[in-house]
Amino acid sequence: MIEVEALTKRYGSFTAVRNLSFSVRPGEVLGLVGPNGAGKTSTLRCLAGIIPMSEGTVRIAGHDLASEPVAAKRALAFFPDEPRLFDYLTVRQHLAFVARIYGVERHEELAKPLLEELELVEKADVLPGELSRGMKQKLVIACGLLHSPSVIFFDEPLTGLDPLGIRRMKDSIMRRSRDGASIVLSSHLLHLLEEVCTHVLILKKGDKVAVGTLAEVASQFSNGEPNVSLEEVFIRATGGSES
Amino acid sequence: MIGALLYLRLTSLRNLVVYRISRLRQPKYLVGTAVAVCYIYFILLKRTGMQGGPASAAPGVASAMNNVVVFICVAASALALIRIAFTWISPADNPGLRFSEAEIAFLFPAPVTRKTLIHFRLLSAQIAILFTSVLIVFFFRRFGSSGGSNLTHAIGWWVILSIFDLHLNGTNLTLSRLKERGSGYVLWRTVAVAAIAAYAAAVVLSTMAFLKGLRPGAFARQGDLGSLIQGLAGSSPLQWLLLPFKVVFGPYFANGARDFGLALVPALGLLALHYYWVSNTEARFEEGSIALAEKRAATKAAALSGDFSKLGSKPKARSGPFPLSPQGPPEIAFLWKNLISMRSTLLNRRTVLLSLWVIICLSFGLKPLLAAGARSNGADVYGLLIVMFCGIASAYTLLMGPQLVRQDLRNDLPNVDILKTYPIEGWRLALGELLAPATVLSLVLWLCIIVCAFAIDSQGAIEWLTPGVRVTLVLCLGSVTPLLCLILLILPNSIMVLLPGWYQASRSRGGGIELLGQRLILGVGQLLIALLVAAPAAGAAALIILSSAWVLGAGPAIALATAVVLAILAGEAAVGLWWLGDRFGKFDLSGDIR
Numbered sequence: 140m141i142e143v144e145a146l147t148k149r150y151g152s153f154t155a156v157r158n159l160s161f162s163v164r165p166g167e168v169l170g171l172v173g174p175n176g177a178g179k180t181s182t183l184r185c186l187a188g189i190i191p192m193s194e195g196t197v198r199i200a201g202h203d204l205a206s207e208p209v210a211a212k213r214a215l216a217f218f219p220d221e222p223r224l225f226d227y228l229t230v231r232q233h234l235a236f237v238a239r240i241y242g243v244e245r246h247e248e249l250a251k252p253l254l255e256e257l258e259l260v261e262k263a264d265v266l267p268g269e270l271s272r273g274m275k276q277k278l279v280i281a282c283g284l285l286h287s288p289s290v291i292f293f294d295e296p297l298t299g300l301d302p303l304g305i306r307r308m309k310d311s312i313m314r315r316s317r318d319g320a321s322i323v324l325s326s327h328l329l330h331l332l333e334e335v336c337t338h339v340l341i342l343k344k345g346d347k348v349a350v351g352t353l354a355e356v357a358s359q360f361s362n363g364e365p366n367v368s369l370e371e372v373f374i375r376a377t378g379g380s381e382s
Numbered sequence: 383m384i385g386a387l388l389y390l391r392l393t394s395l396r397n398l399v400v401y402r403i404s405r406l407r408q409p410k411y412l413v414g415t416a417v418a419v420c421y422i423y424f425i426l427l428k429r430t431g432m433q434g435g436p437a438s439a440a441p442g443v444a445s446a447m448n449n450v451v452v453f454i455c456v457a458a459s460a461l462a463l464i465r466i467a468f469t470w471i472s473p474a475d476n477p478g479l480r481f482s483e484a485e486i487a488f489l490f491p492a493p494v495t496r497k498t499l500i501h502f503r504l505l506s507a508q509i510a511i512l513f514t515s516v517l518i519v520f521f522f523r524r525f526g527s528s529g530g531s532n533l534t535h536a537i538g539w540w541v542i543l544s545i546f547d548l549h550l551n552g553t554n555l556t557l558s559r560l561k562e563r564g565s566g567y568v569l570w571r572t573v574a575v576a577a578i579a580a581y582a583a584a585v586v587l588s589t590m591a592f593l594k595g596l597r598p599g600a601f602a603r604q605g606d607l608g609s610l611i612q613g614l615a616g617s618s619p620l621q622w623l624l625l626p627f628k629v630v631f632g633p634y635f636a637n638g639a640r641d642f643g644l645a646l647v648p649a650l651g652l653l654a655l656h657y658y659w660v661s662n663t664e665a666r667f668e669e670g671s672i673a674l675a676e677k678r679a680a681t682k683a684a685a686l687s688g689d690f691s692k693l694g695s696k697p698k699a700r701s702g703p704f705p706l707s708p709q710g711p712p713e714i715a716f717l718w719k720n721l722i723s724m725r726s727t728l729l730n731r732r733t734v735l736l737s738l739w740v741i742i743c744l745s746f747g748l749k750p751l752l753a754a755g756a757r758s759n760g761a762d763v764y765g766l767l768i769v770m771f772c773g774i775a776s777a778y779t780l781l782m783g784p785q786l787v788r789q790d791l792r793n794d795l796p797n798v799d800i801l802k803t804y805p806i807e808g809w810r811l812a813l814g815e816l817l818a819p820a821t822v823l824s825l826v827l828w829l830c831i832i833v834c835a836f837a838i839d840s841q842g843a844i845e846w847l848t849p850g851v852r853v854t855l856v857l858c859l860g861s862v863t864p865l866l867c868l869i870l871l872i873l874p875n876s877i878m879v880l881l882p883g884w885y886q887a888s889r890s891r892g893g894g895i896e897l898l899g900q901r902l903i904l905g906v907g908q909l910l911i912a913l914l915v916a917a918p919a920a921g922a923a924a925l926i927i928l929s930s931a932w933v934l935g936a937g938p939a940i941a942l943a944t945a946v947v948l949a950i951l952a953g954e955a956a957v958g959l960w961w962l963g964d965r966f967g968k969f970d971l972s973g974d975i976r
Contacts, residue, residue, distance in 0.1 A: 150970075189802045190970045208967075212805035223797045227723040229699045238708040239715035240804050246708050266699050 140164055141186065141290055141321050146195035148181045148345075155181040157345045159195070163321040163338070165289070168312065170332035171325040173342035174377050179325040180294060182342070186323065187217035187292050200289050213241065216283035220295035222275035224267040230254070230278055231263045234285060241286035253281045273304045280311065291315055293324035297331060309335055329369045339369070341376045348376045387489075387502040391509060402894050410883060411896040418899030451522060452611050455634075459627050462546055463582065469553050470574040477554040477561070478670020479503045483679050486672055500551075500661055507547050515539035530634070534642045538634025541649045545630055548656035552663065559665035581623070588619045626652070700725045712806050716814030717821070720789040724818060768837035772830040779826045781909070784870045787819040791875045791966065798969065808963025816871045816959075823867040831859050846936050854937040858944035862919075865951040869915055872958040873908050879965045919950040 141163040148156040156178040163169045171179050185192040188204050188211065197204040200214035228236060231250075238246030254260045257277040267275055276299070283291070293312070297305050312335050316322055326332060332339060332353075339356050341348040349356045353369065360375040361367040406412045481489070481503065489499060519535045530538070560567045592614055615624050629652050632645030703721040706714070794801060794815065801811060835856045839847050923943040931939040 184799070184970075187799075187803050189799050191968050209805045209807060212803055215803065217799070217803045219799055223800050225719060225723070225794075225797065227697050227700070227725075228719060232702065232719075232722065235702075235706050235708075236715050236719050239706055239710070239718075240712050240806065242712075243708055264699055266697055268697060 140198070140200060141169075141323065142196075142198040143186065144196045146182065146185060146197060147193045148178070148185050148190070149193040155345050156185070156342075159342075159347050161340055161347070161350050163290075163323055165319045165321055166316055167338055168316045168322040168324065168336045170336035170339045171323060171342065172327070172329065172332060172339060172373060173348075176344070177342040177377075178345040179342060181345075183217075183292050183294050183323065183325050187215060188212050189217070213286070214288060215290040215292065216286070216288035217292045218279055218283055218294065218296060220298045222267075222272065222279045224275055224278060226267060229264050229266055230259055230270075230281075233278060233282055237282045237285050243286050246285060249285060249287075250281065253284060257281050272299045273301060276300060276304070276308075284315075289320055291320050291322045293322070293326075295326055296324055297326065297328055305331075329373055333369045341373065343377045387498075387505060391506055395509065402896070406896070410881075410900065414896035414899030414903065416899065417902050418895045421899070421902055422895075454522075455631060456611065458542075459631075463578065466549065466553060467575060467578045467582075469550065469557070470571050470578065473554075473557045473571070474670060474674070476670035476673050477557040478667045478672070478674045479551060479554065480507075480678075481671050481675055483675045486675050490668060490672075496664075496667075497661055500555075500667075503551070504548070504657075504660070508544070511540060511543045511547060514543060530636050530638070530642060534636060534639075535634060537642075537646070538631070538636070541633050541646075541653060542630055545649075545653055545656055548653070548660050552656060552659045554670070555660060555663040555665040555667060558667050558670060559663055562666055585620070585623050588617070588623060589614060592617045592620065711810075712804075713810055713814035713817060716811070717817040720793070720815065720818030721821075723789045723793065724787070724822065765837040765840045769834050772834045772837070776827055776830045779823055779830070780866070780870060781912075783823045783826070783867070784819070784874050787822055788874070789818050790815040790871060791962075792878050795878070802967065808965075808967045809959045810963070812872075812875070812959050812962040812966060816868055816875065819871055820864055820867040823871075824864045827863045827867070828860055831856055831863070848937075851937045851940070854940050858940050862944060862947055862951065865948065865955050866916070868955050869951060869958060870912055872955070872962055873911055873915075876958070876962055876965070877904060877908065879962060879969050882969070915954055919947040919954075922950060923947045 143162065144160050146156060146159040147154065159182065161169070171182060173179050181190070184190045186197055186199075186204075188208055192205075197211075199211040202211035202214065204211045224233065225236070234246060234250045234254075237243070238250075243249065254263060257280060259274065259277055259281060262270060262274060267278070270278065296308055296312070300308060309331065312322060312324065316335075316337075324332075324336070336353065338350070338352050340350045341356065349359055351359070356376075357367050357369070357372050360372045406415060479500065481499075485502075489502065515536045518539050519532055522535070557571075560570050614620055615628060621628075629645075629648045633642055633649050636642035636645040700722050702718055703725070704718065706718045791812065804811065806814075835852050923946065926943040926946055927939045930942060934942065
């Protein structure tokens with residue numbers, strides 16, 4: 140469960156996110172959309188505890204991110220757009236390291252099916268430098284899922300993946316959602332959001348333009364027209380420009 | 383066509399200068415530039431000849447300074463020979479010429495001949511060589527003059543660097559040509575390496591024979607390396623063996639206009655021969671140049687992004703230093719991770735070979751001093767030398783160690799987002815990251831302390847240095863060392879978190895005069911803070927030992943002082959870690975680096 144109340148993020152005099160409130164319940168997938176510079180990445184980074192928010196409250200799995208950061212972070216996983224890995228740790232060593240950080244007992248038992256699912260078994264003793272981008276992405280996912288997080292954040296999850304990788308990533312997101320995880324993902328790929336998201340939050344210049352289920356948001360901007368696509372909704376909601 | 387290429391080079395240079403000047407509007411660059419200009423003016427220029435300089439120095443000092451110049455030139459020649467030999471021993475998969483990625487994208491498909499591209503490459507190198515020649519002249523002014531003016535010295539260095547650059551390019555093109563032909567590639571390389579090895583052996587053997595023939599003490603009395611080298615270069619086989627180097631260095635060491643003119647003619651002849659070699663070698667350098675450009679671009683991108691680990695050679699998978707259990711303090715996971723990283727970056731083959739080389743040099747260098755010490759009566763020269771060496775090694779470890787061993791937050795800068803999602807308090811994350819470098823530095827210091835304890839006063843001349851006091855000192859210094867290393871490591875990590883823009887700029891290669899200033903500011907600032915942090919503990923220790931040693935005795939007084947020092951350092955380390963962890967939690971790289 141993710142509960143966000145009046146989240147505001149400022150960089151000096153510039154306000155990146157203003158007074159944002161929403162919640163994501165277990166099993167829900169919230170798509171975060173908006174033009175470039177809308178505040179999507181700042182929002183995600185605040186929610187994951189990477190940067191401190193300027194004002195507001197964020198509760199992750201019932202834990203206040205500001206006052207109980209350790210407990211809150213224990214329940215979440217964050218997947219950045221670029222796979223960030225340690226150059227000198229092999230795939231297996233990455234999992235051992237993450238297991239110690241999160242205190243995951245019997246991590247080898249848990250890692251085995253994960254590595255099999257992500258087709259990393261043969262690369263277990265290989266350094267990240269020898270992995271393709273898709274493989275690196277898979278390793279990041281394996282590390283993130285090792286502690287069975289109940290809250291997951293994806294920042295542009297499909298960047299750099301081939302069609303097969305995209306299919307698998309979508310399946311993975313939906314499977315975690317079915318298993319009861321609360322998921323927030325940020326993406327410019329609206330067809331991805333239409334496929335995997337139950338809810339959508341549209342941001343523009345740091346302000347919330349719309350939030351709700353896909354149907355609710357569509358109806359808000361459809362002007363009575365039937366079957367309006369998310370792309371059309373997005374253009375209407377954001378005015379079709381960044382400014 | 384060359385006109386167009388010259389336009390590209392000069393316009394790029396002008397725009398670079400304009401860009402550098404325009405970014406002075408940012409305080410970090412302006413302050414850096416101001417400090418660097420002051421440093422260059424007051425330390426390099428004003429001290430070195432603007433007001434008399436070494437020319438007015440005492441004869442003994444001038445001779446010593448000249449020795450330094452001669453030594454640098456001999457060392458440079460040896461390094462050049464090693465570099466050329468290395469090119470033949472281990473050539474690149476596709477030997478090529480150095481072009482940037484943009485130059486490759488625009489010039490390789492352009493309707494220009496291969497020779498024009500080679501000329502463009504040589505022309506580009508000339509700008510850097512001219513600039514470097516002027517810089518070297520300024521730098522060498524502090525070591526005095528070997529005769530000649532600044533202009534002849536600059537021309538001399540231009541000749542030296544140009545011939546070296548042409549020789550390397552010629553070697554790469556020749557290797558590329560040999561590889562194209564296929565047959566005899568390995569044979570030709572073997573012949574070239576054997577020839578270089580035979581040449582080096584002939585030079586070394588002839589030098590040894592010459593030194594053997596010297597009257598005992600002749601060089602020691604004279605003490606002039608320049609005269610020795612002159613005698614050496616004029617002796618029978620060496621005058622021919624060293625002829626290429628004599629020709630190359632001739633203009634630089636020429637005394638007066640006539641000598642310079644006479645030395646310049648053969649040097650320019652050699653330069654022309656090299657130019658002919660490079661411009662007339664028909665080799666396919668394109669593939670090698672592309673590979674080289676990609677490698678350089680990747681290295682540059684890694685340096686700019688702060689991903690320092692990618693600057694070295696390709697990492698290898700290593701086993702962990704110990705089995706990592708999934709349960710227990712998370713700090714140990716960072717120690718485990720960073721020790722693996724260290725095994726790849728610090729404890730690699732290059733470091734081991736370098737250490738062996740330093741040990742061999744020290745052994746040979748210390749040999750005559752130790753022999754002299756053995757002949758003298760009374761003082762334990764051998765022990766004193768070891769203690770001095772350990773003292774210098776300890777000082778370097780404390781001052782330079784935290785800069786060199788950076789498998790901590792600094793190395794993990796690219797992974798900062800992931801680190802911040804870990805469910806760990808900030809201070810614990812900071813402690814975990816600093817454990818590996820602190821462990822390594824502590825081990826080096828412990829080794830120095832133990833060796834010192836054995837070597838110091840082996841004849842038992844110091845009355846109060848009883849075995850008990852000796853053991854107490856080792857234990858006390860040993861217990862203080864880890865905390866001291868931890869505090870010294872907190873400082874550069876704090877600078878990274880506090881001033882990431884400065885840290886990023888100062889770690890990138892090159893970058894101009896303003897980055898020199900930034901590095902100076904950071905270095906001096908760090909040294910001052912380290913002294914400030916160490917002062918309370920040092921003061922308290924001195925006070926306790928001086929006031930209680932005559933009552934308690936040396937051993938207990940040192941132990942008592944150590945307890946107080948440990949308490950002070952532990953307090954400082956705790957505050958430092960808490961602060962670093964807190965700052966790291968609020969640290970936003972994207973917001974801070976401009």
